[in-house]
Amino acid sequence: MATDYDAPRKTEEEQSEDSIEELKARRHEKNSGKVDEDEVEAAESFELPGADLSHEELAVQVVPRKSDEFTCSSCFLVHHRSQLAEEKGDRLICRDCAY
Template identity: 65%
Template sequence: MATDYDAPRVTESDESTDTSLEQLTAGRKESQSPAVDVEDIDTAESFELPGADLSGEEFTVRVIPKQADEFTCTSCFLVHHRSRLADAQQLICRDCA
């Protein structure tokens, strides 16, 4: 089947140009939902504001002391395994070196 690419194309919107303003506004109102998404409201409550009073909160993270095969980087102050050591004299990790 041969196709004439120079011919003007006809789409559905071109065929239905005779719709009135009342029909368009009625269709728009039907497509909009007045319901509020409750999930968005619940997630907003989980965020803490800066400067909030956290005196009643308790830590839930278990702190493990530094092991014998670990070191503290003198640049970023993170605890790394000895395999990440870049400079033994200055105790700098590979990320900071």
């Protein structure tokens, strides 16, 4: 932005005397260039490179549970037996979920 150094400058008193209407008008002018855009609609239009995974197959090797492990019936994570907090029948609850 070009600056005219020959133009008279306002003193601090003159700057503080700017009317509320002028300040509101300046703020409105700054915001007038913005466009309201729906974020969800904009996100749906983006296509990421390599995002088409329809031809991919997921290969997972399932490891059997060890004798000193259990699956929490609340969070469904596998924990060591030392993390067992409650045992209600066949429901095993880990320490994290018990509190």
